[in-house]
Amino acid sequence: MKETAQKYKRQTASRYLPVGAQEITSKIMEAESYGVSTKHDGHFYLLSYDGKKATLTNHGGRVIDDLPLLKEATALLKGKCKTVVLAGELYLHKEGGRTRSFDMTAALDDKSTNIYFAAFDLLSLDGEQVSLDIKALDQKLNTVLSSGKSLHAVKNSFVESRKDIAALYKEIVEDDGQEGIVVRSHNGPTYKIKPLITLDAVILGYAEGQGSRAGMLKEVLVGLCVAKDEYILLTKVGNGYSEEERKNLLKELGKKKVDSGYIEVSGSNVAFTMVAPNQVVEFSCLDVFGENSKGVISKMCLSYKDGTYTANGKQPMASVISPVYVKMRTDKKPDTNDAGLSQITKIISLDINASEKLDVKKSxxxxxxxxxxxxxxxxxxxxxxxxxxxxxxxxxxxxxxxxxxxxxxxxxxxxxxxxxxxxxxxxxxxxxxxxxxxxxxxxxxxxxx
Incomplete structure (x- = not known):
C-alpha cells in the first residue's frame, strides 16, 4: 500500500495547480462543470479495507490501524464492499471551526475521537480500479460512505462557471474562515485555491543578473532563524522587484559580503554571494508544504560565526510555491521572534527534532x-x-x-x-x-x- 500511496501522491495529489484568489477567473481553464469542496487542512492518507479491517497508509510508509475512526470504517464498509481503497485527508475535526494540520501530531498520539477522514477519491472497489468523472465519483463516494460520521466523502458543490467558483471561495474562505478550496474540473486539472501567505525571512545571499540584467539583483536566498546565529534555508525570491529596487538592493547587499563554507546555487547555476544575516525581507507565496512526492522535505541549516557561514546538516523544512518580494522590513530583526521558524509551524507541522548530519569529506x-x-x-x-x-x-x-x-x-x-x-x-x-x-x-x- 505504501507504493500505491507514493504513486498517487506523485502522480495526482502533488500535481494540484495552486491558484491565487485573484486569479480564479484567469488561471482556471474553462470546463463543462466544476466540483468545489472545502480544503481540509490535514495529512494525506490512503484508507484501505480488505474485507476484515480498515487501515491508513501514507506515502512515507506510516501505517495506522488503531484510531477510533478505523473501527467505524470497518463497521461501515463491512457488507457494502469486499475491498476498497480511498484517498483522502486525515484531519482534526472541530465543530464550526477551521482544521489545522499542525494539531494532528498530538491528536494522533492521543488517538483522538475527533480525527476524521475526508475521502476525495476512489482508487479501487472490490479489486477493480475506478475511473469516474467528478459527478459520478461524488455519487459513488457518498454511496459507499453513506451514514458515516468520522469517515465521510468531501462535500462538493457543482457549478458551471468560474464566477461561481469565486463566489464559493468568498463564502468558504473569506466569510467562513476555512483554509481554502479545492476545485476539480470536469475531466481536467484540479486546482488548490488559498489566500496568499506572507512570511518574513532573513536574507542570506544574493545573485546578480546577467547580460542585459547585469547590475541588477536576480534573486535573494532567504532563510529562517532557528536559534542565535543559526538559519535554515527556505527559498529563493526572484520575482516582485521593480528595476529600481533591483539596482538599489544589489548595491546595498554588495556591501555585506561574507565568506561561506557552504555553496548554494542560484536559478542561473551561479553560486550565491553570501551576506551578513542582518536584513529581513517580506515575501508572499501561494502555499507552504513540508512533503513532496519523495517524502519529507529537508534543507540545510547554517551557522554564522566570525563572518563565515558553516553547514551544520539538513533538517525538516518547508518549501513554498511562487515566492514574490513584497518589501524590506527595516522594522524587524533577523531573530526567532521576527523571522523565525514559528511562521512555518503555525501553518504545517514539522519534525523539528529530526536532523541529518552531513558526511563531510575533505576537499x-x-x-x-x-x-x-x-x-x-x-x-x-x-x-x-x-x-x-x-x-x-x-x-x-x-x-x-x-x-x-x-x-x-x-x-x-x-x-x-x-x-x-x-x-x-x-x-x-x-x-x-x-x-x-x-x-x-x-x-x-x-x-x-
Missing amino acids: EIVSREVYVKISKGAKMVRKFMVWKTNKEATGEYPAYVYHYTDFSAGRSEMLKKEIKVSDSKKQIEEIFAAEVLENVKKGWEKVKS
Whole structure:
C-alpha cells in the first residue's frame, strides 16, 4: 500500500495547480462543470479495507490501524464492499471551526475521537480500479460512505462557471474562515485555491543578473532563524522587484559580503554571494508544504560565526510555491521572534527534532595559479583556484568549485571574489582556463605555488 500511496501522491495529489484568489477567473481553464469542496487542512492518507479491517497508509510508509475512526470504517464498509481503497485527508475535526494540520501530531498520539477522514477519491472497489468523472465519483463516494460520521466523502458543490467558483471561495474562505478550496474540473486539472501567505525571512545571499540584467539583483536566498546565529534555508525570491529596487538592493547587499563554507546555487547555476544575516525581507507565496512526492522535505541549516557561514546538516523544512518580494522590513530583526521558524509551524507541522548530519569529506585542490603586478607602487594579486569538494554525494555541494580572488590596494573595494560551480571536471577546467586568459594580461607575473 505504501507504493500505491507514493504513486498517487506523485502522480495526482502533488500535481494540484495552486491558484491565487485573484486569479480564479484567469488561471482556471474553462470546463463543462466544476466540483468545489472545502480544503481540509490535514495529512494525506490512503484508507484501505480488505474485507476484515480498515487501515491508513501514507506515502512515507506510516501505517495506522488503531484510531477510533478505523473501527467505524470497518463497521461501515463491512457488507457494502469486499475491498476498497480511498484517498483522502486525515484531519482534526472541530465543530464550526477551521482544521489545522499542525494539531494532528498530538491528536494522533492521543488517538483522538475527533480525527476524521475526508475521502476525495476512489482508487479501487472490490479489486477493480475506478475511473469516474467528478459527478459520478461524488455519487459513488457518498454511496459507499453513506451514514458515516468520522469517515465521510468531501462535500462538493457543482457549478458551471468560474464566477461561481469565486463566489464559493468568498463564502468558504473569506466569510467562513476555512483554509481554502479545492476545485476539480470536469475531466481536467484540479486546482488548490488559498489566500496568499506572507512570511518574513532573513536574507542570506544574493545573485546578480546577467547580460542585459547585469547590475541588477536576480534573486535573494532567504532563510529562517532557528536559534542565535543559526538559519535554515527556505527559498529563493526572484520575482516582485521593480528595476529600481533591483539596482538599489544589489548595491546595498554588495556591501555585506561574507565568506561561506557552504555553496548554494542560484536559478542561473551561479553560486550565491553570501551576506551578513542582518536584513529581513517580506515575501508572499501561494502555499507552504513540508512533503513532496519523495517524502519529507529537508534543507540545510547554517551557522554564522566570525563572518563565515558553516553547514551544520539538513533538517525538516518547508518549501513554498511562487515566492514574490513584497518589501524590506527595516522594522524587524533577523531573530526567532521576527523571522523565525514559528511562521512555518503555525501553518504545517514539522519534525523539528529530526536532523541529518552531513558526511563531510575533505576537499582537494585541482588547479591553482597566482599572479602579481605592481602598478603605481601598489601591489595587485589575482588568484585562480579549482577544488574538488568530495561532498557531491550529499546532494548539497557541487562536485567542483572555481574561485577567483582579485586584490588591489589602490581600489575603493580592495578585495573582489567570484565563484562558479560545476559537476563536470572538463567544464570546470574550461572555466579555469578561460578566466585566466581573460584576467591575466601584459604585466602580470606568475608566482610559483
